[in-house]
Amino acid sequence: MVTIKSAAEVAKMREAGKVVAEILAATSAAAKPGVTTGELDRIAREIIERRGAASNFLDYQPSPHVNPYPGTICTSVNSEVVHGIPSARRKLKDGDVLAIDAGAIVDGWHADAAITVAVGTPSEKVTRLIAVTREALRRAIAAARVGARLGDIGHAVQSYVEGEGYGVVRHYGGHGIGRAMHEDPHVPNLGTPDRGAPIREGMCLALEPMVNVGRPETRVLADGWTVVSEDSSLSAHFEHTIWCTSEGPVVLTDPGSGADERIGRELGTLRRVPA
Numbered sequence: 001m002v003t004i005k006s007a008a009e010v011a012k013m014r015e016a017g018k019v020v021a022e023i024l025a026a027t028s029a030a031a032k033p034g035v036t037t038g039e040l041d042r043i044a045r046e047i048i049e050r051r052g053a054a055s056n057f058l059d060y061q062p063s064p065h066v067n068p069y070p071g072t073i074c075t076s077v078n079s080e081v082v083h084g085i086p087s088a089r090r091k092l093k094d095g096d097v098l099a100i101d102a103g104a105i106v107d108g109w110h111a112d113a114a115i116t117v118a119v120g121t122p123s124e125k126v127t128r129l130i131a132v133t134r135e136a137l138r139r140a141i142a143a144a145r146v147g148a149r150l151g152d153i154g155h156a157v158q159s160y161v162e163g164e165g166y167g168v169v170r171h172y173g174g175h176g177i178g179r180a181m182h183e184d185p186h187v188p189n190l191g192t193p194d195r196g197a198p199i200r201e202g203m204c205l206a207l208e209p210m211v212n213v214g215r216p217e218t219r220v221l222a223d224g225w226t227v228v229s230e231d232s233s234l235s236a237h238f239e240h241t242i243w244c245t246s247e248g249p250v251v252l253t254d255p256g257s258g259a260d261e262r263i264g265r266e267l268g269t270l271r272r273v274p275a
């Protein structure tokens with residue numbers, strides 16, 4: 001069931017979104033050669049605790065056949081696409097591409113976002129992969145207009161990414177978000193314009209293109225979580241939680257500025273992505 005969120009509800013999701021943005025800023029700043037992904041997870045845990053939030057990733061169990069997720073963030077390195085498990089044994093090295101996915105719950109309301117960064121000095125290949133995936137998310141958000149359809153979002157991502165010669169991961173996608181981290185609808189990163197469910201005023205969506213330098217196919221490692229590209233090619237992931245309004249999509253997981261503190265009284269101060 002697709003639910004519609006009020007401005008008051010979205011104000012709480014924005015609070016969760018600010019915690020997520022803080023986690024992404026702190027962990028990406030700390031992601032230097034020699035640092036472990038386990039250390040990044042500790043930084044995320046401390047921020048959640050300091051902000052009085054809760055983790056929606058830790059112990060997440062999509063089905064009884066899967067082990068509860070053991071981290072507060074996902075850290076996916078190089079050919080890892082998503083859901084890489086942070087580890088004290090995984091040291092980042094110069095040139096790695098690192099996707100960090102983070103979520104938080106405030107007063108029962110969820111936010112979810114991801115960024116990809118280069119560790120140390122990036123190769124041209126890594127720089128371009130990150131730029132294309134970030135732009136794919138920007139286009140997805142711009143396509144999420146009230147009155148458009150989910151296929152418009154998928155088409156915006158797929159046509160751009162494939163035009164750049166990369167593979168769009170098909171097996172995973174975006175999702176509704178609110179009282180739960182994963183709500184209806186599923187939001188594929190591929191599609192046909194003017195097809196799929198309509199985007200309605202008040203919907204909250206987590207949009208998250210995953211892009212492989214090579215083929216789009218993926219597989220899951222024996223740990224039950226880590227998704228890797230089948231052809232071992234490098235992969236990147238960006239995600240934002242957005243609120244769909246008649247004035248355009250509002251990004252709830254943006255770092256924002258001081259003006260955003262007025263959220264709740266003045267939702268109009270949030271950053272809107274131009275159509």
Ligand code: MF3
Pocket residue numbers: 056057058060069073074083101102103112113206208
């Ligand atoms: N951000 C991921 C998503 O959008 C959720 C991470 S799965 C978890 O589906 F197990 F790490 F929580």
Ligand code: CO
Pocket residue numbers: 112113174175206208239
């Ligand atoms: Co998500």
